Amino acid sequence: MHRFLYIVIFILSTGPVFAASSIQNLQHLIDQKLYDQAARSGEKLLQKHAGDPDIEFLTAYAYQMNQQSGKAAKYYQELIRQYPELPEPRNNLAMIYLSDGDYDSASELLVNAINTHRSYATAYANLSNIYTGIASEAYRRAVSESNEPDSYANNIELTALTRLTPVRARATAESGLTEKSATSLTLVNQLIGWAKAWSEKDLDAYLGYYSNEHKLDYPTHRAWVEHRKKRILRPGFIRIEVGNFRIRAQSTNRATIDFDQSFNSLGYSDRVTKRIRLNRINSKWKITDERVLSVL
Structure with missing residues (x-):
């Protein structure tokens, strides 16, 4: 049974025209799955526009898809520090933790992602899938009586979504996990x-x-x-x-x-x-x- 965890690509801010053009070019490289080139391009752009959240996020995503999770995690963590109201960096960092078999940290990040934006369905779906995966892995090990390491994370299919979400809109959005969502x-x-x-x-x-x-x-x-x-x-x-x-x-x-x-x-x-x-x-x-x- 396939289980899907979603990585989100999104545009964070409404910056100057030059930034928008740079982001479009970077997004184009990612759309073409030229992740190595996209990561290098993102690094060059950040030398000129240090701290730009759009470029940082897309650069992190390029590194993540290019199997350079350490570099991706560094950018996601910085985005979480600078923009704690944004759920998307937490969502994608959770995927890195999950690939390392760290279910607890991944789950915690997704809960926090939901807390930052009550309607963030992607994080909710991912959290549900992690819970299902943990249970399924427990079944596998119970049935096989195997002591092998958990294998669930190796069977995840990542699906990229595009979200255009300005930072200011996120900052002023109604936040907090509603009682209904928590239930x-x-x-x-x-x-x-x-x-x-x-x-x-x-x-x-x-x-x-x-x-x-x-x-x-x-x-x-x-x-x-x-x-x-x-x-x-x-x-x-x-x-x-x-x-x-x-x-x-x-x-x-x-x-x-x-x-x-x-x-x-x-x-x-x-x-x-x-x-x-x-x-x-x-x-x-x-x-x-x-x-x-x-x-x-």
């Missing part, structure tokens, strides 16, 4: 944890994600628990992967999420679209209903 992250992470507990056959953790009222089509919650206990603890491995989360409805204490689920075991496998409903109970989100919507 969305919590809900996605909750379902990934649920799938991980299921895959690891951690029955107590798995059942802990459900409301005590949940019974599906069984007469009581206890009857449903006994059914799940027999299914989960039967011999053989279980591997669950979840992704493509779509939050259909959300309020302070209720949420409905559709997502794709892949189930694999020794004698059976399937891929389905599921819908899960959750209620916030004593400050914790609990599953109250779980249904298969369609077979994929």
Whole structure:
């Protein structure tokens, strides 16, 4: 299953005409995938226009795509220091950390990117993919009983997007992670944890994600628990992967999420679209209903 993490290319400022022309030329080299030439051109431009955020960002991107992550990271870090309100440098630096296997630093940068701009969907999607990747890597290692280093970062496909975002517009944009966005992250992470507990056959953790009222089509919650206990603890491995989360409805204490689920075991496998409903109970989100919507 391919997972996509997005690198953002964008124009930061509305500078003089000479700067705009230089940036256009630099952008053209990048569009042609002439990354080595673009990086060298960016360095020359910065000798004349030191500290120009547009040129610094595109130069960093050229280095990143030319497999010179150390030089790219240096520019991204400087941009974050100079322009803390911008989410894009954090997003791209997170990709470098991820390629080094540093999931925690990558996740932290993406959370901060979302904090700087509440509607920054790219960082949100990337963060979700990192969570999914961490869970998938845990499944792989659990199933294979392998102690090999994490391999998820090596399978990422980077997709470049173009964003034209002036610095001043970013500086005055409404910032801060809204309560709804923060809750969305919590809900996605909750379902990934649920799938991980299921895959690891951690029955107590798995059942802990459900409301005590949940019974599906069984007469009581206890009857449903006994059914799940027999299914989960039967011999053989279980591997669950979840992704493509779509939050259909959300309020302070209720949420409905559709997502794709892949189930694999020794004698059976399937891929389905599921819908899960959750209620916030004593400050914790609990599953109250779980249904298969369609077979994929």
